[in-house]
Amino acid sequence: MAWFKEDRTEPATPKRRTEARKKGQVAKSREIPTAIIILVASTILYLYGYYLNNTLIAFSRQFWAHANSMHVSPLYLDHAGRYILQALSWALSPLFIGLIFVCLLTNYIQTGFILSADPITPRLSRINPISGLGRLFSLSAFVELLKSILKLFVIAYITYRIIIHELPHLPALSTLSINQIISYMVRISFNICIKVGLVLFIIACLDYLYQRYQYEQNLRMTKQEVKEEYREREGDPKIKARIRSLQRQIARRRMMQAVPKADVVITNPIRLAVALKYEHKKMVAPEVVAKGAGLLAERIKQIARAHNITIVENEWLAQILYKTVEVGQTIPPTLYKAVAEILAYVYRLKGKRL
Known part of the structure; x- marks a missing residue:
């Protein structure tokens, strides 16, 4: 039957x-x-x-x-x-x-x-x-x-x-x-x-x-x-996967273009990198402009070196920022003190004021 x-x-x-x-x-x-x-x-x-x-x-x-x-x-x-x-x-x-x-x-x-x-x-x-x-x-x-x-x-x-x-x-x-x-x-x-x-x-x-x-x-x-x-309802899974891949590539490209504007890149020595930017007249708190792991982290560090962006190794802070803060978001208040200390150190090196 x-x-x-x-x-x-x-x-x-x-x-x-x-x-x-x-x-x-x-x-x-x-x-x-x-x-x-x-x-x-x-x-x-x-x-x-x-x-x-x-x-x-x-x-x-x-x-x-x-x-x-x-x-x-x-x-x-x-x-x-x-x-x-x-x-x-x-x-x-x-x-x-x-x-x-x-x-x-x-x-x-x-x-x-x-x-x-x-x-x-x-x-x-x-x-x-x-x-x-x-x-x-x-x-x-x-x-x-x-x-x-x-x-x-x-x-x-x-x-x-x-x-x-x-x-x-x-x-x-x-x-x-x-x-x-x-x-x-x-x-x-x-x-x-x-x-x-x-x-x-x-x-x-x-x-x-x-x-x-x-x-x-x-x-x-x-x-x-x-x-x-x-x-018919959701679209071809292969096409949707391709679209998501292209969207990730575009987002990654935009993220990389924002790295030269960062104030500091915080890393752990092995696999993570998080780029932060802070403009005290425009922002209420520092903002994550780029982050990545593995090869992407290496690429962020390469761009940072090419544009004389300070790279600071802080394993604990890099992990917290990578896991809890998305690109385009400001850091949470619990991390203000730790990030402020790093930015103060970076600004002293560059002769800026926080």
């Missing part, structure tokens, strides 16, 4: 999920709205049935009360048809409004707000017979078939059990009035719908978990896809 899945071992990235959502690809179960609609419709009809029954009876009485005076004509039939539709619309509007609201709510809870034209965009692949056969014999089609069979079995079994349970009561219906018989049938129908709806809701919850699993599996990516996405 790994060959068919193209080694999609990596979980989907946020970008992959966002792109899938824009295309209308989300994890949801179509069974959940169906089950909830059955439950809600049954409950509304059961609770609303008395009012609906009285409304329809009143409408029928009003309609047939004028049967003897009816003059059948196209105009009369038009008015009668509109009257019937209006009466039925008012009577059934709570049911329709409730079902529309429930349908929208159940889909929103599953997926949130999503608006995409991609699922209805015409594509040749959707009318390709080969692709159609592939979908027909796919795992998803097999699962849908099993769900359909299971739902039919549930409906048939629950209906059968309830009818078998009510069979002993059927002979007594002959002694009841029409309204009592209708009430009895409504109660039995409501019982069937509620039990069917509850079982279908359980199936729908299991289906949602399966759809969620399938959605995650379909979104999985190969290692190569993850690398390509990272490259």
Whole structure:
């Protein structure tokens, strides 16, 4: 199976999920709205049935009360048809409004707000017979078939059990009035719908978990896809490394150009060099204008000698400055005394004043 899945071992990235959502690809179960609609419709009809029954009876009485005076004509039939539709619309509007609201709510809870034209965009692949056969014999089609069979079995079994349970009561219906018989049938129908709806809701919850699993599996990516996405987002690592290298070279070149302006270069004898500059009218404290280790330290010392910059060996101070102060920063107050002593020594050599 790994060959068919193209080694999609990596979980989907946020970008992959966002792109899938824009295309209308989300994890949801179509069974959940169906089950909830059955439950809600049954409950509304059961609770609303008395009012609906009285409304329809009143409408029928009003309609047939004028049967003897009816003059059948196209105009009369038009008015009668509109009257019937209006009466039925008012009577059934709570049911329709409730079902529309429930349908929208159940889909929103599953997926949130999503608006995409991609699922209805015409594509040749959707009318390709080969692709159609592939979908027909796919795992998803097999699962849908099993769900359909299971739902039919549930409906048939629950209906059968309830009818078998009510069979002993059927002979007594002959002694009841029409309204009592209708009430009895409504109660039995409501019982069937509620039990069917509850079982279908359980199936729908299991289906949602399966759809969620399938959605995650379909979104999985190969290692190569993850690398390509990272490259698109962050840039090619080789190019980025080259850019960082060039930036370091430019920074190093600027740093070396600042060494001739330094007042002193503090070193430890082996591998470190830190160049300091201080202008008492412009700076609150001495500033590190260059620093380096190894070959870079040697280069700083060479430039310092070439421009008659005093080099002072102080292993402790060189290490502290190199580790704690970046190029372009002033020294911390804790080092003022140590650096001031060195600058005083340098200025005495050059005849300057601190």
